Amino acid sequence: MRFISCFGRTRGNIALAILFAFGIYIVFPSATTDRIKNILPFTRDPPTLVYRREDLQSIWVYEIESGHYPSSSSIPPQIGLEIFNLGLPPQRTDELPGEATNGTGFKRVYFEIQHGNLTVAFPPRPAPGSIADLNVVKRHCDFSRQKLVRDCLEILRVGAGLDNGNRLRRENLDDWKYIYLEQSQDTSNQTRTGSLPVVKIGPSPDNLPKRSGSELEFSPIKLPPPSPPHSHSDLSTICDPDYPRIFHMYWTGQFTDKPYMAILSFLYTQNTGLHLHELPNACRPVFWVWINPVSAASVPNPDAVDSMYKELQSNPWASPFLHERFKDIVQFKLWNTTAQLDAIPELRNEWRLHTLFNTGGRIVNIPQKGPNEETNNQPDDMFHRTGSKSSSSYDRLSVILSDMARFVLCHRFGGIYLDADTILLRDWEELWGWRGAFAYRWSRLPRYNTAVLHMNKGSALGTFLFRTALKNNLDFHPMTISRYLKDAYLDGLLLQLPDALFDSAWLNTENYQRDQPPQPFFKAFEDLFDTPVVSGAAPSALGFDGFFKGAFSYHYHNFWWKPFDPSRNWPDLGIQFSAGETARKALPQSTSADLGDLSWSAVLKRTFESYIRGERCNLYGEWLW
Template sequence: MTRRRQSHLPLHIIAVDDSQGISRHKHGWAVLNSFSYPWYLYVRLLSRLGRKRANFVLAVLFAFVIFVVLSLQSNWDPDRIKNILPFTADSPTLVYRKEDLQRIWAFEIESGHFPSTSSVPEQIGLKGISNPGLPPLPDGEVRGQATRGTGFMRVYPEIQHNNLSIAFPPRPAPGSIADLDVVKQHCDFSSHKLVRDCLEVLRVGAGLDNGNRLRRENLDDWKYIYLEQSRDYSNRPHVGPPSSVQIDSSPETLLKKAGSELESSPIDLPTPSSPLPFSTACDPDYPRIFHMYWTGPFTDKPYMAILSFLYTQKTGLHLYELPKECRPVFWVWINPVSAASTLGPNAVDSMHKELQSNPWASPFLHDRFKDVLQFKLWNTTQQLDAIPELRNEWRKMRTLFNTGGRIVNVPPEDHHKDMGSHPDDMFHRTGSKSSSSYDRLSVILSDMARFVLCHRFGGIYLDADTILLRDWEEVWGWRGGFAYRWSRLPRYNTAVLHMNKGSAIGTFLFRTALKNNLDFHPMTITRYLKDAYLDGLLLQLPDALFDSAWLNTENYQRERPPQPFFKAFQDFFDTPAVSSAAPLAMGFDGFFRGAFSYHYHNFWWKPFDPSRNWPDLGGRFSAGEEAARKLVPQPINSDREDLSWSAVLKRTFESYIRGERCNMYGEWLRW
C-alpha cells in the first residue's frame, strides 16, 4: 500500500480538538494556540518521521538550544554574535592585521592605559604581558587579573572630613584615582544594576554624604577611590620575576573590510613610556583639559557649562595666590561659521569682538578666569592637518559629513553664492534655533572634532549640553580611555570622551575611519572597536555616571528611579507640577547627587530660566546684564511660583559668581 503524500497546506478542520490546542478560524482554517505549539510540532514530526526519528530530531534540537544558551551566557556579546547571523550583520570595518592589533594592545598596556583586571580578548592572542597600571600580586594569587601587575600599590581610604560638623563634602585628595572596575561592579546596566543604587555608591565612596551619612551594612565594597603608593614591595609577599609575553601567531580569523586595502604593517607607534609617580605639577602627557565645541552665537547653554565648571572643579579661585597643584582648565572651541563654510582671514579678531559684545560670553573674559578658561578658534582645515593619521588623505574624501553611513554631500561655497541661499538652510545654519531647524552638519562635525581634540591635545571632551556636578579629580587619575554607554544598548555615547594624547587607540580610530568614509558616529565607533576586539581599551562606563536620567526616559528602571525622576529630558526645563516642589526644597544637592555630570540632550532652544533669561552675575557685569534684559519680552518681576531644575541650577551657579554663596565644597570665590 502506498502512503499518501502529505500536503504542506493548512488542514481544513471540521471539528475542534481543544486537547491539541486547535481552534477554528472564522474561515475554517486551523489556528494554533501559541502555548500549545511545541506539542503540535511534535505531532507533525511524529506523523512524518515516525516515533524513533521524531524523538531523535527533538533530542538534537534540544541539545542545540542548550548549547547556544550556555554559550551566550558565558560570553554574551550581541553585537559580535549578530555578525555571524545571516541578514543581520553589519559589514566588517577592520583594516588592520592581527599582529598590529596585538601591538596596539601592548602599547596601551605598557603605557599604563589599562589599569583594569579585565582580560585581553582571546582573539587578540596576547598573554603574560606586564601591566604597570595594576599593582603586583604575590605568587600564585590571581584575583582575576588577566595581565601581570607591576605598578604602584593601591590604598583605598575612607573619605570624610575629620570635623563632621563641616556641612560640605571634602574634595578628593590630589592624586586620587577612580577604580572603574569597582564602579562598573555597582553600576553596570548589563548586570541589572540600578542607577539609584549606583549613585548612592558614588556618593558614599566619595564622601559626598559628609555629615549626612546613615548607618548601612559593610561599606568597604563601596570604596572606589584609591591612592597610589611607591613600588617598595618589601612588606609584601614575594613577587615572582617578570614573565615573557606570549603572542599567539596562529592564523587569524578576524573579518576584514571587503574591498579595502589593509593598513601597512607594522603600525607606526611611538615607544611607550611607563607611568611616573604622582606629582602635583601638571603632566604634559596627561593634561587636564576639558574641551567643548560650540558653533553659532554664544547662548545660555555654554554659559551654564562654564558656570558648572567653576562651581565644581578645583580651579583655585578661592585663593589669592596661584595654587601649586595642577588645575583643570576649560577650553571652549568656537566655530563662528557654519560647518560647511570656511573661515575668513580675520576670524580670530572677529571671534573675540563677538565674545566681548555677547552678554552670555563677556563675563568669562575677566582676568580672574584667564588661567582656567580659554576661548579658541576652531579651524577644521588646521585641525585635520594637525592629525598625522589624516593630514595626507582627508582632502581626497568626497565629504567630511558622514554619520552612521548617511553621507551628506556639501556643494562648493561658490555654488551657493551663485545660486543664492537662505541663511537658515542646512548648509548655512550656525546652531540649532528650534527642533525644526536643527543644525545637523555641526553635530556631524562635532562627532569628529571630539576625537581630533583628544588625540591632538589629550584631555576630556564634553558635549555643550553637559552640566558638571562634582570634582573630577579621580576621573583624571584614570589613565585609560573611556566614553559611556548608550542607555540600554551596549554601544558608546561620546558626549563624554577621554583619550590620551597621541594614543595607539587614537591612531587606530583615525585610520579606520579614513577607510570607512570618515564616519565618527558613536554607533560606528562601536563597530570599529568591536570588529578589532579593541573595545576594552576605550572603556564603556555606565551611563549613570554622566547621564543618570537616560534609562528612565526610555521607560527603564522606573520602579526605583533616581532623584530626580525624569520621564523625559524636557522635565529638566519644564519640571512637572507634581514634582515641582523638589528643585527649590532640595537645590543642587538633590540633583543626581553622586553623578559626575548631567547630559540634558539638546534642547538648545529652551531657556534655562525663562523668567530671568539673562546672565545674573552682579555689579561687575551689569552692562551685559542690562543689554540681555532688554531682549526679554516679559516684565522683569514676573517670576514663577515653582522653579524648574534648570532654573534652580542656573541661579545657584550665578549666586556663587556674585559672592552670595560658596561652591559645593565650601570655597568662596575671591576676586
C-alpha cells in the same frame, strides 16, 4: 500558520520578522537601524577592520606599557597576547572570575569610608592625585549586571565622602571603597622601566574578518615609544605633563546660555583655585571652548580670530568669561576644520579625499557653489545653519562635525571632551587620575556614547581610530566607533563606563528602572526645563544638593532652544558684569513674571550665578573672594 506553511517554517519566520520590522518602521519612522537589527539578528554590518592581528597586538602592547589599561578585564583571546599589566597593582584582593591578575604596576591604598559623628557640613575636595577605581565602579553600576542607577549614585557619593555632614550609617561598606592613591615607586619592588615580556599565544593564522583588500593598512602600524607611567607622588611638578587636565567643548554659532551654563558648572565644581589667595596645591583643570563661528560646511575668513573675540566681547553670555579673573582657566579658541585635520598625522595626507559629513553610514554631500551664487543672505537650510534654534531647524552638520572634533581634540591635546549640553556636578579629580581612555554606555545598548570622551594625547588607540575611520569614509558616529573597536577586539582600551556616572536620567527616559528611579525622577529629558507640576516644589526645596548627587555630570540631550530660566533670561553675575545683563534685558521678550515653582534648570542656573556673585558658597563650602 497558513503564511508559514506557504514559505516553509524557517523562511516563513524570517518573512514574518521582516514584515514586523517593516511595520514598526511605518508606524514609528524614527526607529533606528539598531532597533531593526535587534529584531532581525541575522542582519550584519560589513566588517570595519583594516589592521592585521600583529598590528592589534602592537596597539595593546603600547597602551599597556604606557599604563593606559588599568582594567581588570583580560585581553580578548582573539588578540593572542599575554603581557604583564603596568596599570594594575602587583596583587589584588577583589578579582572576579575572568579578570586579569598579572599586574606589575603601583600598589594602591584605598581610602577608608568615614564613620562616626562628622562635624563638617560640606564634603572635602578629593585628595590631590586620588584615583577612581573604575573597575569597582562598573561592578556596582553596570546595567548589564542589573545594577540600579539609584544604588550606583549612593555608592558614588558615599565612597567619595559627598555625604559628609549628612551621613546615614550603612553596614559593611568595604566593598564601596573605590578611590585610592598610588604608592610611591620607591616603596615598590616592581620594575617599571624598559619593555615588559610579551607572550604571543593562540593560533598563528590571522582570521579576523576585515574590510575589502583595497581598504587594508598594508604597512605595520607606526607608533611612538611608550612612556612608562609614574605615580603622582613621584612627580616633580603639581601637574603631570603626560596627562593634561583640559576640558574641551565644541560650539558653533552664537554663544548662548547653554555653553554659559557648562562653564558656570565648571567654575562651581572644579578645583580652579578662584576661592584662594594663592594657587591650590593641586593641578588646576582648564576649560577650552572651541568656537566654530561659521556653519559646519563653511571655511572661516582670515580675520576669524579677531572677529570671534569681538563677537564674544559683545555677547552678554560670553563676555563675563573674558574677564581677567578667568583668563587662566577659561579660554576661547577658534576651530578651523582644515587646520585641525592637517595637524593629525594619521589624516593629513588623505582626509580631503573623503566627505566630512558621514554619520552612521549616511553621507551628506555639500552642494557646490555656482559661479553666480551669492555668499550672503543664504536661506536657513541645513548647509548654512550655525546652531540649533528650534526643534525644526536642527543644525545636523555641526553635530556630525562635532563627532569628529572630539577625537581630534583629545588626540592632539589630551584631556576630556564634553558635549555642550553637559552640566558638571562634582570635582573630577578622581577621573583625571584614571590613565585609561573612556566614554560611556548608550543607555540600555552595549554601545558607546561619546558625549564624554577621555583619550590620551597621541595614543595608539587614537592612531587606530583615525586610520580606521579614514578607511571607512570618516564616520565618527558613536555607534560606528563601537563597531570599529568591537571588530578589532580593542573595545577594552576605551572603557565603557555606566551611563549613571554622566547621564543618570537616560534609562528612565527610555522606560527602564521606572519602579526604582534615581532622583530627580525625569521621565523625559525636557523635564529639566519643564519640571512636571507634581514635582514642581522639589527643585527649590532640594536645590543643587538634590540633583543626581554622586554623578559626575548630567547630559540633558540637546534642547538648545529652551532657556534655562525663562523669567530671568539673562546672565545674572553681579555688578562687575552688569553691562551684559543690561544689554540682554533690553532685548524683546527677555523677561517675564517669576513663577511660584522653578524648574530644575532655573534652580541650577541661579545657584551657579549666586556663587559667582559671592552670595553663597559652592558644594565644597568654598567662597569666592
